[in-house]
Amino acid sequence: MNKRRLGRSDLMVSPLCLGSNVFGWTADEATSFRILDAFVEGGLEFIDTADVYSSWAPGNRGGESETIIGKWMKARGNRHSLIIATKVGSDMGEGRKGLSKAYIRRAVEDSLTRLQTDYIDLYQSHRDDEDTPQAETLVAYQELIAAGKIRVIGASNFTAARLTSALEISAKEGLPRYESLQPQYNLYDRAEYEQDLEPTCLHHEVGVIPYHGLASGFLTGKYRAESDFGKSVRGQRMVDYLNDRGRRVLAMLDEVSADMKATPTQVALAWLMARPSITAPIASATSVEQLSDLIAATRLELDSSTIEKLDRAAAY
Numbered sequence: 001m002n003k004r005r006l007g008r009s010d011l012m013v014s015p016l017c018l019g020s021n022v023f024g025w026t027a028d029e030a031t032s033f034r035i036l037d038a039f040v041e042g043g044l045e046f047i048d049t050a051d052v053y054s055s056w057a058p059g060n061r062g063g064e065s066e067t068i069i070g071k072w073m074k075a076r077g078n079r080h081s082l083i084i085a086t087k088v089g090s091d092m093g094e095g096r097k098g099l100s101k102a103y104i105r106r107a108v109e110d111s112l113t114r115l116q117t118d119y120i121d122l123y124q125s126h127r128d129d130e131d132t133p134q135a136e137t138l139v140a141y142q143e144l145i146a147a148g149k150i151r152v153i154g155a156s157n158f159t160a161a162r163l164t165s166a167l168e169i170s171a172k173e174g175l176p177r178y179e180s181l182q183p184q185y186n187l188y189d190r191a192e193y194e195q196d197l198e199p200t201c202l203h204h205e206v207g208v209i210p211y212h213g214l215a216s217g218f219l220t221g222k223y224r225a226e227s228d229f230g231k232s233v234r235g236q237r238m239v240d241y242l243n244d245r246g247r248r249v250l251a252m253l254d255e256v257s258a259d260m261k262a263t264p265t266q267v268a269l270a271w272l273m274a275r276p277s278i279t280a281p282i283a284s285a286t287s288v289e290q291l292s293d294l295i296a297a298t299r300l301e302l303d304s305s306t307i308e309k310l311d312r313a314a315a316y
Contacts, residue, residue, distance in 0.1 A: 084122070124154040124155060163201075219253065
């Protein structure tokens with residue numbers, strides 16, 4: 001498996017990142033263990049989670065995903081062969097949110113405890129916090145890096161302007177810089193990233209690990225009519241995708257996947273992996289069968305004419 005450098009950091013990661021937002025939600029602990037086992041057996045090591053996952057599920061409080069990953073790593077004894085990314089800043093309830101120095105210090109200890117590890121490879125600001133000076137946040141990360149508790153920092157859901165501002169502060173003050181950005185980006189959701197964020201990331205050599213790489217499942221071809229919306233808990237989101245442009249994208253994915261003897265899932269992820277600005281798309285699975293489809297995408301190479309056809313079909 002060819003590794004890719006994350007930004008300017010020393011982290012070398014596989015070209016696909018496993019999203020674990022489903023752990024403790026639509027994938028129970030036993031299923032999550034099987035998925036994680038199959039992921040590393042497939043030659044990959046990059047796993048993304050967040051402290052807030054999966055607080056939205058009935059009965060959950062947040063931290064469920066990190067806890068499952070921690071139990072799995074403890075049981076397998078494989079921590080040092082993995083790249084673990086988690087996030088801080090989203091609302092955990094009871095005032096636990098934001099990117100203040102005091103809160104980051106508290107939150108990182110909670111994440112380390114749940115993950116049963118003494119360091120985090122990639123610690124990400126989950127959401128921008130305009131109430132906290134960016135320098136304060138970066139100083140907090142600097143102290144955690146010095147203490148050996150985190151290795152590299154990243155940003156998620158930042159605008160191009162705020163990411164640029166943070167990078168300028170890092171350069172001016174000699175503070176750690178965001179080496180990655182985690183935006184929403186896929187073959188359908190293109191405009192916001194390509195117009196503003198992509199040029200910024202390319203210019204500053206910031207790695208990109210986009211989430212919703214399959215548009216919440218739409219690009220798998222699973223949802224082709226309103227009658228399909230009940231197929232999963234995310235089905236109702238498909239109303240935003242099932243339009244003329246969305247059908248055009250699905251038709252081209254069908255054509256390309258038939259030509260390449262692949263699946264729409266594999267083609268959609270291969271399209272992301274082929275884009276020069278992308279380090280590794282994030283995708284999640286609720287079964288080993290789904291995961292096998294994701295891993296197969298890492299072995300699919302699209303030529304320039306195929307990429308051009310997909311670009312035209314998904315033009316915005």
